[in-house]
Amino acid sequence: MPPNLSQTGSGMVAYKPHHKAADKNQGYVFVNASAATKSSKNNATNGLFTYPCANVTDTNTALYNESPSPVEGTGCDLRTDPIGQPIYIRMPAAKTISVSNIKFHDIQRNVDVSTNLLDYRQDPHKGTISELPKNEAFILPLTDALKSCETGIEKGGNCGLYGNSEYRVSFDVLVDGTNLKTKQFTFKTGRVNY
Incomplete structure (x- = not known):
């Protein structure tokens, strides 16, 4: 959570195994960075x-x-x-x-x-x-x-x-x-x- 950023980025990987038993699915979400507010861009914290x-x-x-x-x-x-x-x-x-x-x-x-x-x-x-x-x-x-x-x-x-x-x-x-x-x-x- 870098406080000096102004944007939040995230990526998601599809569930696996795809089209298989729902109780055995695994899902992953990868968050790159989270920003405080747009006004915080490049501010030192x-x-x-x-x-x-x-x-x-x-x-x-x-x-x-x-x-x-x-x-x-x-x-x-x-x-x-x-x-x-x-x-x-x-x-x-x-x-x-x-x-x-x-x-x-x-x-x-x-x-x-x-x-x-x-x-x-x-x-x-x-x-x-x-x-x-x-x-x-x-x-x-x-x-x-x-x-x-x-x-x-x-x-x-x-x-x-x-x-x-x-x-x-x-x-x-x-x-x-x-x-x-x-x-x-x-x-x-x-x-x-x-």
Whole structure:
């Protein structure tokens, strides 16, 4: 999500296997870049931003596929064991960020969701073209313990975060080793995605 862009680009690859059993189809959507607004073109962004951010609604509940995989090397197969909607964190003006004190809370059920942090320190793609920059990080909600699939769908019970639910996320960010910032916001998932 480069904040200095003024256009959003995306491409879609057709479902496969084409004209076969619908319950075995796989679909892929690749998003090239997302822009803030047309007026933001070529503007420098110095602040901290996230996706989702405050009051975003209708996000996906789960991440079933990603290339490169954020959980590579952990033995987790996102297709059968998804994680919840990741929280993307970026501070373009910083050289490095360190995220800590993460809290991911399901407001409706009044329970905390376990998370993993993915940043340049534990990046499974370090040394490749997919390496995470030092000023970006992802909070990965671990949803193995949740039974979030809606009735009638069989996927082992884990469909990421619960659908149509509100989540509160908070964390601290140490910027370039000197400046500590605290961030808190809520967002809402849409219906369960499979």
